[in-house]
Every structure is written in structure tokens, then in C-alpha cells.
Amino acid sequence: MMTSFLLVAAVVVGPMRPAAAAHEIASLRAAGAPVEMTVPRGGAALEVMVAIGDADPADSLMRLANDALSKGDYRRAVELFRSIRARFPKSARLGESMYMEAFALYRTGDTRDMSRALTSLDDLRAKYPTTSARDAASLRTRICGELARQGDSRCAEDVTATARAAAEVGAARAEGRRSGRGVRAGDCTEDEDDERIAALNALLQMDAERAMPILTRIIARRDKCSEVLRRKAVFLISQKQTSETADLLLKIAKGDPDAEVREQAVFWLSQVRDERAVDMLSEILKGETDAGLKDKALFALSQHRSERANGLLRAYAERDAEPEELREKAVFWLGQKRSVENSEFLRTLYGKTKNEELKDKIIFSLSQQRGTGSEKWLMDIVSNPKEPVELRKKALFWAGQGGASLAQLAGLYATLGDREMKEQLIFVYSQRRDPAAVDRLMDIAKTEKDKELRKKAIFWLGQSRDPRAAGFLAELIDK
Template sequence: MLALTWAVASHANGQVPSAAPVLREGPMFLAGLSAVPDVPMIMRLLESNGIVVRRTRLVPPPPRNTQDPADSLYRLARRAMADEKYRRAAQLFVELVERFPHSDYAGDALYYRAYSLYQLGSQRDLRDAIDAIEEQARDYPDASTRKDAKTLRTQIESAQARSGDADAAQKVAEKAKMLGEERGCPNEDDDMRIAALQGLMQMDAESALPILRQVLAKRGSCSEGLRKHAVFIVSQKRSDEATTLLLEVARTDPSGEVRAEAIQWLGQAHSARAVAALDSIASNATDDEILDKAIFALSQSREERSDAALRRIAADERKSSHARSQAIFWFGQTHRDADDMRFLRELFSRSRSEEIQGSIIQAMAQARTSEAMRWLIDLARDKSISIEARKNALFWAGQSGADLRQLVGLYDEMKGQTDIQNQLIFVFSQRRDREAIDKLMDIASNDPDRDLRKQAIFWLGQSRDPRVQKFLLDLINR
């Protein structure tokens, strides 16, 4: 199974909009994409939004029977596959089957051989991969990977078809057609048929779209997952017909989740018609999930109307704080010129919601301009706003590379404002600059406030700066 890892730094204050793709406690694995082979498209979408994506490939499960005579050979083959040495892995897996045909590993070994050959990708390798899958179906029909092998076969046939194999192209088209004609609830072969439809879309989109329309016309609750897959496949086609189909789904599908998927992918259409629809959906949505998707989709568009729509949502006090925060977050990710920054500053001055103010602070910090940093530091000085907003401004200024000299000067300026000085100590502790450690050591040695000295010493104890150990020993021996 193919997986994607989203690795994004977490935020110490935890003030991140819930729909933003930011992880608070480590990586998240997006599994279940075996029927969606165009992973590079997903990766490009994520990376375009500043998300670091690591791709990991299929690795067979750990050995499960040390008494099995093929166990050591399986271990070698598994290691080769994990290291992406697919030629060696394919050879070791076939050797395992030939030497130990009655091993518990033999049936699945044929699937992993086929997968390894598929990764190699030559026409000869693809034919040998099909042979391995057929051998598994004939000799090991109860293998645990049998269902996965059916889907893999369709992906292999799609690759053959793209290289001009007419027989493979016909098989892919026939399997895809079966998905559109299927009645009732999905069955166990649907993953294979979805892969076929994906392959057909890549080969002949004009033939695939009518089948996708049939799939999306299904209305049973049990076909919801199938319709989601179909929406994703449609989204890969940049055409008026594909946009029309996504718009129909966004407006009429009985499932809120399917509508939300269609709305999200409409942002990739990059057409004025899609943006107008998204603007209308965002203006009238009463469901938070639908509104979240519409906001995200608008943020992906380069149309002027999408910019205006995000501003309107961000400023609309009739919308929930959550929705407004989402609009501000995505606006900050994609809009960073002087006019955009002025809009956010003015919105901050009008807002009385700490949640909205926090979102604006974060959005301004994303710009990382000297003007934005000055504004954040000025906020930290402003006694007319809440302590939490001032501390939040300091956190983001520190995280976004504000001039450390300004922050050091601000610490001395804030004498007597313990909450702000405490936050600055934390900000210094998160910086890797030598000057930040210098300031912490100065506070630990000389600040008249005992609690601030203790706080500085605590954070110095977390530092790996080689000077700190000697400093702390000297402090103890005073």
C-alpha cells in the first residue's frame, strides 16, 4: 500500500485552524491510495501549499514464522524491496516460490515480485509482473494479497496501454466500463475497476468522463466511497466538461462528504466559472465542512474574485469565528503583498475576537517581511490589546525570524511587565542565534526579578550550546 507522510512543524501555542494541514503531534500517514495512482499530482498540490511531503513505498510485512524454511529468503527479499532494489527483490521473491512452493510466504511473494517488476517498468518487466499475478491466482487463490493483486494487475495493464499495447488498453476500458454499469452496492472488485478508470482517464479522457458521470449518478449511501474516488479522478482533467461535472456533484450529491470533496477539487480547475460557483457556495453554506472546503478551494485559485471572496469571508462577522479564521489562514498563505498586509492590519484593528486576532497575527507572520515583523513587535508593545494577543505576536515574531536585536531591546523596554518578559524568554529559548543564549545568560545572572532568572535558567538547561554548561556550573559555585 502506498502512503504519504505529511511532516509539518507544530506550533507551540497550538493556534492553527483545524482544517489547515498542520500536525500537532507528529506525522500523519495517508494510506489507502492504491487505487489512486496519480500520487505525484497530490504531492504537487501539497507542496504548493508549503507542506513537506515524504513518499514511502510498499514494504512487505515483517516475517511472521521463523520456523518456515523460506523465512530467511523472505527477509532478504523484504529488505531489498524496502531499499527499493527492485530487481534484486523480484529475483529473490521468485527464488522463494521456486525453492519453497509450500511456504506460507509463497503466495504473497508472487504479489511482491509483481509489484517490484511494476516499479522497474520496462515492457518485459510488466509482462513478467502479469505472469506472477496469474501464477498467484492459479496456485495460491487464498493468498492474503489476492485482492491487492487484482488492482495491481489493472495498474500494470494501464502502464502497458500507455505504451501502446492495444490489448491492455481494451482490458482497461472494459473494466472501467463495468464500474459505470454496476448496479447496487460496490463489491470487492471495485478497487480494481477504479484503477482501470484512472488508467482510462490518463489514456482517453473523453471515454472516461461518461463512465465517471454514471458512477457519480449513483445515489446509494453504500456508493459514497466510490463517488469520492470518482470525484478525485475527474479533478485530474482540466476541461470545461470536468468542471461541469464537479459543479454538478458539488450542488446535487446527497452526501455532504462527497459534495465537500468536489468543492475542494474545484479549486484546481482555475476557471472563472468554478470560482463564481465557489464564491456562491461559500456565501450560502451553513455546513462548516462545506464552507471549509470552499474556502480552501478559493485559496487555490488565481482569480481576482477568489481574493475578494476570501477577504469578504474573513471580514464577515455573521460567519463563525472558525470560518473566518480559515479564510484568514489561507489568505495569509497565498497573499503577501503590501495591500494584503494592510487589509489584515485593518481587520485586526476592527476585531474584538481573540481567535480572529490570533489568526491575523499568524497570517502576518507568514509574510516574513520586515514590515510584518515591525507590526508584530509593535503589537507586543500595545497595552490596549489583550496580554494573550501580545504574547502571540511575540511568539510568531520569534518563529518568523524577527531581528533578534529588536527582541532583546524589547525585553529591557518591558521591565515590570512580567508576562511579556516571560514570553520573550521563551522566544529566546526557541532561537538558535548565539545572541539569544547570550541574552538568556544575562537574564539568569542579572535580572532583578527572581522568577525571571529561574525561567531563564530553566530554558538554558534545555540548550545544547557548549557555553551553557560552564555558565550553569559557575552560577552554582557563586
């Protein structure tokens, strides 16, 4: 049997009123720290004994501070993170506490607190240069960006310089390739990219006209190290609708050598209200072989409200030569764009295709097209014995979830000769929040000749919150 040892740390809190002391102890205990309290002679200081197990003595306070942070109590979190350095000066988590204090100060949204956060990050870099270096640099840039928007000229200079560096480093690497030095494997780092992206985002919010040329230069980079940066730059470009946005995204979608960068550009073409974007998406669906790119193009078309975009989705869904999964995506997006034309097309496509997976997706998409005659069509599928039973069951389920009235569903039970379909209908009744559906289940439980179907109805009555169901089941038990 192993013995568990506890290390005990003495935390001198300083002069404290009894109520405050009790609160401190309760807080530490709430954080999961076993604590004891002693008061030295004279009451000069409160000494808290924290049992911490085989761990860093600051762990309990870190948990408490992080809990305050997660609850949005940022000032309390600042106090707790700061107190770690005073109470545990030899802790291995001092650098982490400084970073978290800066983050909590930033989250308050107060200008003075954000300035204090920058000071804390500067101290962190000086005292613990390797602790959270990547995150600290990125956080510093985010804070500086916010302060720059509020008129801090020094921060504005820093943000602009960092953003420009993102483009200039590409030129330096290109020169290295021309001179034969190349790019070493260790030269690529995401640490710098995070800081530069934060700076670019801040600059974009401050002054889009100054940011867009820098983003354009980044997008033009072709060095291997710039791929991640270019992917992030595409998102930033998409978030600021300027006269250049459509041109840049179209250029990236056509010409970037990285597939993921192109996919991101195609995805964000969904937000560009420019007919040229629809032209580009049409070209991708016709000429591209990359399934990921086509998937993004289908989504982008679904976000355009033009009838032409709808027509391109319909045309793609019809093409038997296209990948089944992508045709299903086109059908799904058509279902999300309610129109009589889309409903008619999907019903026609259902009759043409022999692919049951595609038919399944068509049934779902039509269930989303309320008010276009699709409710009756779904019920016709349910009643058609020539249709595969699994598709009939899907149609029944979605009809029950959608526009079919309970009167339609109630009258359906007697017309179904198939036990599997009746079982599905019992389940559909159970999903309706309607007293009449409970009536129907009780009726089946009393009068259905098939014992298994009666058992199904009784099971679902047992799940009902309708008080009548409980009384009905009690009567069955008493019989």
C-alpha cells in the same frame, strides 16, 4: 516458567560457492532468523537450518524479501519471493509470495518484468483464487495500464473494457431497481471499484478523450453502490485539465446526493482556472449549511489568485454569524496570501473582534505577512498592556520567529514590567540562532534581580550550542 520451543526448518539451497553461502546465511540472520548451516557429504547442497518459532517456515524469507523491497532492491526482492515457493512448498504464504513477486516485478519499471508480473498474477489467480484477490486484480490493471501506454494492444483492450464496466454496472443496477429486484446489502463491493478505478486512471493517461465520457457516466450514477466509485472518479477528473473538467466538477458540486462526493468536487475546484468556479464557491459560502462543504470552499478560494477570491475570503472572515472555526480558517488562508490589502484587513479585523481565539489566529496570519508592516504591528501588540497577556505572548513569539530584528527584541526587555512577558522574551531569545541572543541571555543571567528569571535564562543557556554558553555556565558554577 514457560518454555519456548523452536521449530527448525531445513532449507536445501542447492550447489553454492562458499562466499555465496556465507552471504545467504548473513542475509537470513539480518532478517532476524536464527540459522545454522550444515554441508552434506560431497557438498552437493547447502542445508540451512532456520529456527522460526511457532510460525510459518517462510516467515524469515518473507521478512528478508520485504526488506529488499522497501530498500528499492526490486530484483533481489523478486528472487527472494520466488525462492519461497521452491524452499517451502507447503507454506501457507505461497500465494502472498506470488503477489509480492508480481509487485516487485512491476516496480522495476521494465517492460519484460511487467509482462512477467502479469503471468505471475495469472498463476496466482489459478492456484490461489482467494489470496489477495482484490489487490491482485487492482495490481493487474495498474500493470496493464502501464503496458498499454507502451503499446500493448491486448492490455489496452482489457483496460478499456474494465473502465467501461464501471459505468455499465450502474445501468444494470438501475434496471434492477426499476424491475423491483433492488440492490441487496451484499451486492456493493469495493473490490471491483479498486480495479475499475485503476483501469480508469490508466485509460485517462492513455487517452483522456475516451476516458472522460466514461467518467461522466459514472458521475451520473445514483445507485448506493456507486458512492465510493464516484468519490474516486472526482479525483481522476480533476487530474486531467480538459475543456470538460470545470463543467463536470461544477455539476458534481451542485448536484451529487452524496456530501463527500460534493466536498471532493469543491476541493478540486481549487485547481480550475475558471471564473465560474469562483462564482460557485461564493454561492456555497453564502447558501450552504454544510460546514465540511464550506471548509473545502474556503480552501479552494485560497488557491485562486484573483483579487475577487481574496475579497470573498475577507468578507467571510468578517461575518460574525458564521461558525468560529470556519472564520478562523478564512483568516488562516488570508495569511498565506501575502498582500498589503490582506494585512490591512486583518489588522482592522483584530481591532473589531472581541473573540480571542480569532485574534490569536489573526496574530499568526499577520506573522506570515512579511514586508507588509506587520512586524511593527506585532511589536505594538506586545508593548500594549491593555491587551490580554496571552495574546501579547503570542505576538512576541511570532514576532521573534518572523521579521522582528534582534535589536528590537534586545531593547524590549527593559520596557516590559510584567514577569510573564519577560519570561516569554527570554524563551524567544533562546530560539534565535544569533550570537547576540546568547549575549542577551548571559546578561540577564548575570544582572537580572529576579531570581526566577535568572534561572530561566540559565536553563536556556544550557540548551544552547554556542560554546560561549558552556564557558559562561562553568564560571557561574565556580563562583
